[in-house]
Amino acid sequence: MSVNIYDVAKRAGLSVVTVSRVLNNSPKVRDYNRQKVLKAMAELDYKPNAAARNLAKGDTGMIGLVLPAVDDPFISQVLFAVERAVRERGMFLVTAFAASDEELSHANPGRMFLENRVDGILILSPIISEEYILELKKNRFPFVLLDQHHSAVQAPSVTVDNFYGGYQATASLIAGGVKRIAHISGSTIYESSVQRLEGYKQALRDYGLHIDEELIAAGNFSVESGYKAMMGWIELGKIPEAVFAADDNTAFGVMDAASKHKIAIPTELALIGYDDHPFGSMLHPALSTVRQPTAALGKQGVDLLLNVLAGKIKRAVTITLKPEVVLRETTRAINRPSCDPNYSVS
Amino acid sequence: MSVNIYDVAKRAGLSVVTVSRVLNNSPKVRDYNRQKVLKAMAELDYKPNAAARNLAKGDTGMIGLVLPAVDDPFISQVLFAVERAVRERGMFLVTAFAASDEELSHANPGRMFLENRVDGILILSPIISEEYILELKKNRFPFVLLDQHHSAVQAPSVTVDNFYGGYQATASLIAGGVKRIAHISGSTIYESSVQRLEGYKQALRDYGLHIDEELIAAGNFSVESGYKAMMGWIELGKIPEAVFAADDNTAFGVMDAASKHKIAIPTELALIGYDDHPFGSMLHPALSTVRQPTAALGKQGVDLLLNVLAGKIKRAVTITLKPEVVLRETTRAINRPSCDPNYSVS
DNA sequence: TCCGTCAATTAAAGCGTTTTAATTTAAAAG
DNA sequence: CTTTTAAATTAAAACGCTTTAATTGACGGA
Known part of the structure; x- marks a missing residue:
């Protein structure tokens, strides 16, 4: 049906591993061959299959964002910043809006990690239940809290003072x-x-x-x-x-x-x-007014989560940003x- | 590392297929066995691997939404409606914001289908380039236009009058x-x-x-x-x-x-x-004011896209909704x- | 008692990649 | 010209699930 890595390999006269290497821009492919692969890909209109890559690599390349479904500039700005940061890191953003705390805890975000849809999640909702956070911790599912101090539960977070x-x-x-x-x-x-x-x-x-x-x-x-x-x-x-x-x-x-x-x-x-x-x-x-560092909040939140994913975070660090009077x-x-x-x- | 379908099968004393059937709630599993599987899943804290399921099934269970990164209630409301509709159908929403038309055409949404990350996309951006739409059509990538009349290009869409x-x-x-x-x-x-x-x-x-x-x-x-x-x-x-x-x-x-x-x-x-x-x-x-049917726009957009995905749409239908004076x-x-x-x- | 039928289960192949380990090729050194 | 080393390539296994086709088992009719 759709063209796969074998078709590309055959067309380029090389092996699938070489093609895979080109896909992941590994340095150990002779430039001459790399060009051949690229040419074959273009000619065949090849599109890598994300599911297969994820399965093989063990990650999803996706970050989840849980946030309230309210039309508020603060929320929107953080959302934009998070999306941009996620995109700039070559990943995708899966959004889960929650109209209520109830909905938030049980519906989508739950599924998001229950089904291993994303590598980790950012939680912007200010009224997230402690219970939910504890469940994430228990499951060792990577997450970062945005703009919330959860004194009761130790968790990596980025907040504004x-x-x-x-x-x-x-x-x-x-x-x-x-x-x-x-x-x-x-x-x-x-x-x-x-x-x-x-x-x-x-x-x-x-x-x-x-x-x-x-x-x-x-x-x-x-x-x-x-x-x-x-x-x-x-x-x-x-x-x-x-x-x-x-x-x-x-x-x-x-x-x-x-x-x-x-x-x-x-x-x-x-x-x-x-x-x-x-x-x-x-x-x-x-x-x-007082301007919140929404762009920094989103960006640093994503960075922190990525560090958590990379296993670089030992304890539950909290980054505190300062707002600015305008x-x-x-x-x-x-x-x-x-x-x-x-x-x-x- | 993580518990998989075989572990569940072994624990339940059944085969992986039976477990898979339970996962996809197929009717052909004896209720007695279904309970055993469910029990084993719970005991092992089993979480199905989305990538593997997608690979086997050939879809992603995700819908993409391309929209402008502007803080506007109309946009927000449609976004919420789309997310809700997508969620209610058991799928996930991947959002791609575009600050500019340039960014929109080339960066994220492009990747979204180039990498087969989503099954189809909804486009809310009013300034989408014709070129981009034609590229989607050429690639036979399923999409639906939201709130835009693209007279030049025939495409399935939901608009407001x-x-x-x-x-x-x-x-x-x-x-x-x-x-x-x-x-x-x-x-x-x-x-x-x-x-x-x-x-x-x-x-x-x-x-x-x-x-x-x-x-x-x-x-x-x-x-x-x-x-x-x-x-x-x-x-x-x-x-x-x-x-x-x-x-x-x-x-x-x-x-x-x-x-x-x-x-x-x-x-x-x-x-x-x-x-x-x-x-x-x-x-x-x-x-x-004049109230736009944002909820209907989002919901019908998702429905239309799902119909396109199911191959139920023959021609480029356009659904037109009416706004309401308040x-x-x-x-x-x-x-x-x-x-x-x-x-x-x- | 035996056979046929239907339902439920299992074995095995396949989805499209990545990755480890093994092999070939090329280049450099002796 | 042979040997050694490094670089590039290849073969094959693995990722975790679904699905087709084959098998088993239970049941009722003759």
Whole structure:
């Protein structure tokens, strides 16, 4: 049916091993013969059979990525970075989305390693169950955790320092000369939310500012939660001078509420988000934010997994990356006149 | 090293074929024996080797998806739908993102079929080159086009009726009692943009409205392009009564500009976008839009490809799906008082 | 009791590669 | 010109499963 390595060998007048060597660009093939093989391949339109190669070599050349099925720029960016890194290493990416934790633990990712479909998996889902991770460990299936601290279980992982991000975001607000700084948190089931909140608190403490629990609202990484929190403060007549939102979505909600009540940003209200959502830079005023190293997260995650696969990793190493504050127009920078008309809104 | 089918057979006291039959749940295994096999598998923690199965069966159990690496809800939603459909059919999804057309044509997707990594591929990228498609056809590699009309090349595809969407969006604006309706198009290199524009024009014609070329702005599916277009009309003193934006991003830009100039939506300016971006429903006012059947697109795409793989498809069929107008607060519906204070902005 | 039939099982070949070990060829050294 | 060494090639086994064809076994009818 389809042309195989024997057909190529016959056409080239050489043995299959020579053909195989060319396929795996082994150095021990005379250049003259290599050309003959290449020519035969081209003439026959030969395509190596991946299954056969995998079987013989004992690996799959594929990496699995488990991630939540949510349309979020952070997730997307990491996904792109992982795919690119995997591709650049000559491998392929198999994606397994999980709508729920339940689905995640049992359906696809399970099959992915139960059927030996991939050489190893990366797990981006923040709500992966400990049980699932333990199962992977028990089965000695290679994996790396992305952006999650699983304190209970030792596992190789690449994370982003959310405490640092929260601290820096708050500090950059403080640097604008503002004192009553509110925070709208993300869902507290995520460790990242908790860390950002802690960073916020620590910054306030370090700069001698009061921590007002009434200015800490519980959000859930949604536009709506930001809108509601801000509306709550407005209705209470307790409008903060600045808001550190747990993510940009939340910040967009704050902007929406502020715009509705003619609260000028950043003169009356300074604002900073988190995640560097692409929309942020297009709004007027443009949203200050904390940019996560998504590209590095993806790339280093893949590298770490590859090292695990190569057996180069002894213990459960954790790589921690630092996010970066991006100041745009919703914050008042130190050197920026706070009443510059360019920064007033509508 | 790892436990294989022979180990299971030995443990169960049966032959490998019986074990294989159980694996493929063939009916011709006595239930008593099936239990023995299952028990042995569990005891030995047996995991079938996918490569070996693929080699023996002649397929890979994998579907490839080629798509652009852009963070866009439409893309994400189709991706989720495809992954789910693929998973539900017991297969796996291999994703290949392409940052550019160049990268798309030559790098990953090429390898995907050159190495027989997948049984077939779905192509979501709107800017796939004709050359690439022809190469797939020439190689008789099974594929299905998603959301793209490739008039030049006959190929099985699932598309969404953008003309219809543009027409309905415009018609819904007209139904609100508005006459001077502007349009901000998407990049005209996309057939979808052209179709939406044509639908818009046809609606104007059908309702006896004048087509004013000055009210047709060239956008590119970005917040910025919407902002600029709207600002352009404002500066020209030629503010339309309504805008049909080629996508929600563009509409967000329009809202931003309107808010900056205290133009009330929908009383002074009615607005409708396209794509049903999750943000749209969270804004105040909530954005009216055209929802694309992303779930159906993904699912039917997979089904069509599977039919192609099964050899059930004779000619290059094209399935066309219809989008759906979602009216929220930025449009004035017929039965809705156009001056209701709830709909005025800031 | 024997034979035929059907169902269930087994033996063996094959899927397309890689890889180890053995062999041939070429080149260099004596 | 022979021998030694290295380089390149070849033969054959292995990877783990599926599948075709052959075999065994059980059962009922004559």
